[in-house]
Amino acid sequence: ADDYLVKPFSARELLARIGSHLEMAQLRAEQVHARKRIEESEERLRTIINNVPLVFWSLDAQGIYTLSEGKGLEALGIQPGELVGKSQFEVYKDLPALLEPVRQALQGETVTCAVELQGRWFETTYSPIRDEQENVTGIVAISMDITERRQLEQLKDEFLGVASHELKTPVTSIKGYTQLLERRFRNDGDERSAALLQKMNVQLQKLTLLIEDLLDVTRIESGKLLFRYSSFDYNELMNEIVEETQRTTTKHTIIRKLSSTVTLSADRDRIGQVLSNLLTNAIKYSPRSETIIVKTVCTDDAIITSVRDFGIGISPEKQQHIFERFYRVEGETRATYPGLGLGLYISAEFVKRHNGSIWVESEEGKGTTFSFSLPLEDASKGVDN
Template identity: 35%
Template sequence: MNNNIELYIQALDSANCGIIITDNTQPDNPIVYCNRAFETITGYSHDEIIGHNCRFLQGQDRSQPERSYIKKCISEGRDCKIEIRNYKKNGNLFWNELYVSPVKNSEGVVTHFIGVQNDITERKKAEHELREEKSSVERKIQERTKELVDSEAFLSSIVQTVRESLLVLDADYKVLSANTHFLNSFKVTTEDTVGKVLFELGNHQWDIETLRELLMKILPTNNPVIDYEVEHDFPHIGKKVMLLNAYRIEFEGQYKDRILIAIEDITEKKELDRRKDDFLSIASHELKTPLTTIKGLVQLLQRMIPKDSPERFNETLDKVSVYVDRLNVLISDLLDTSKIQSGNIELHVDPFEIDKTIRDTVENLSVSAPNHKISLSGSTNAVILGDELQISQVINNLISNAIKYSPGSDKVDVYINRVGSFVKVSVTDYGMGISSQDKAKIFDRFFRARDIQKKFPGLGIGLYISHEIIANHNGTLWVESEVGEGSTFSFTLPIMKNH
């Protein structure tokens, strides 16, 4: 039987079309299997796909009527076929021809759905171009000719005016133009640069192995190079840390194939970040020692309270203890942030039962937040190989945030389940929600949304720490949210094999 299953999986993985299987018995119908073609078509890895609902491929493009149609078919448990706009991991649009079929058990209940997708972008493009040709061939030629001229002029103006080093190369990596910022930053002249192959400039100072690999291997696939960090020691100007963005631009006619390279010098920024991290690390360590002493003295005073002491004295001492604890948590978070940035965060890896860890964390938080109902449902019976204390820290942070940012609600839902070879944990609140702009930065260090800054105190490092902890455990952490409708933070962790 196992041999047959392995054979079926091999057959699915060898298929050219993308295939997924979702579990209809679980909330939100999560993906529990995807074949290799699905990863190739979407650009996402297996670990980034498992646990998500299929709608994540539509990104912010949520007004498509096809979404309502497929939702209706799934709710009615019937087949459907649609053509829908999807988006790859790098943001590129592709048209998806999707077939969805239900899988029923012996009792006729739909337990799973099988989705088969094909990338029909080229067909859609051909259909669109055919319609354009039929409407007016002459108009099309005139518009494209004007577009070529305008695009070249526009590109030239951008290259010269942007306050960032920009290069335009042809398909053979020969420099067609370099803006003034590039010439000034790297101490070169136009005569030394324009018309020369990039890798042969100066004394071959731009013949950087990582840069050559980016331009020759990645760009030809039409994938842009985004925020790639390169460190190089240049003659005359010394060591530079640069952030490279490269795009392949396809025109027609004489301007066919251009490569645009934007180079941002982040040497000073990296040095400032290093100094800031050093300061945070030193300050946190220095504060930790006296704070521990203060905590001990407060505890000593609490044990020495005279029997006839006034109630206000006792209440004040208790408040001091609470605020010392808050300060201790804050300093611990700063220390964690410093360790993550320096790569010194330690993982104490041992097998542990994830269900028990989550249950214990929820129980502890329920005691400390009696005005909120934290509902836990689902189970996995799974064993995780990892740092139990750090995973508990993540769960604690997500639930605490759910309580903190839901001032008008007293309910938080925690759900755990298996998705393929992973455990998925979701924390749902019914609070203020997160805007699409803020979702893109929500896991950045020290990021806090503007409206949250005004209402709630904090440094904006809890989600950053949680994201890094889950990443260090080979899992993923993400958020789904709409403004005014609450948020669901979910993460996956690989299940320990042989358990």
């Protein structure tokens, strides 16, 4: 201040100097405030890491740990930071199920999988870290302990299995008596009563299929699903399933575009169930369409089967979930498309366990095509039956 009093000055110079000092003071205040906010953010993050039962970790491009933190490490008997500097490929060299997702992430994929470690189940999402040139420089991952969730799912599956078995016997008996009564009424000339019983039998058949789906799910989840392999004419099976399904609808016409037939070595009933599920879905989700196309194409090593409808279609975000358990695509009203959401999940499992693959192509409002491929060689090779 004395400097201003001794020397001559102009008002403009004084205002400029004062403004400069005020800007510097404001900048310092903003820096202090920003530093405080960063410290508070770091403290919140540290609190989350130390209290939420998750594991946060990262690897460099060589698979060396650069971070391993989180309360979830307690369940594994690992201290925070203990793994830093170690190679995951050495630490978990005896767990290929854990290492394969890491390799995929290092190749640029985002992967989610569940792995059992020391008696507990962890679900981990692996995401690649990229530099400015889009090169993968490492992985960041978050693991969640899902042991309790797995146990609840197991209890649910056990309940579904027991309930389905308990339902199957009485439903089978009711179905048998219904068919017996229907025949008696027809023999007596009472067509009206016989027609009512026939409708009842149709509904019982739907209930039987639902029970079978639930039983298949429990067999899949428990690893008790069995396959009975045999050699059969594929086109013969296709025609049989198409004709059976055609009898269930008068509105839709199923058009067949089949390639020359092949002899397939697989579980005939299970493959027939896959085709039946896809045709049933095509009918269900195309209420305003009249045509369904079934097509087969033979390649050198596989037979590809496609079922195309011209119905409501499936949005891209829903397509990635379409083969999940209990997932259902909804239309304008949920009641329009009844079902448990198991058919596609079961179909996908059947195809995968035949060393095949299944996929979907769809556009909303224009229809959907489900396709699956089966190897022409013995599908039972390499499959744990």
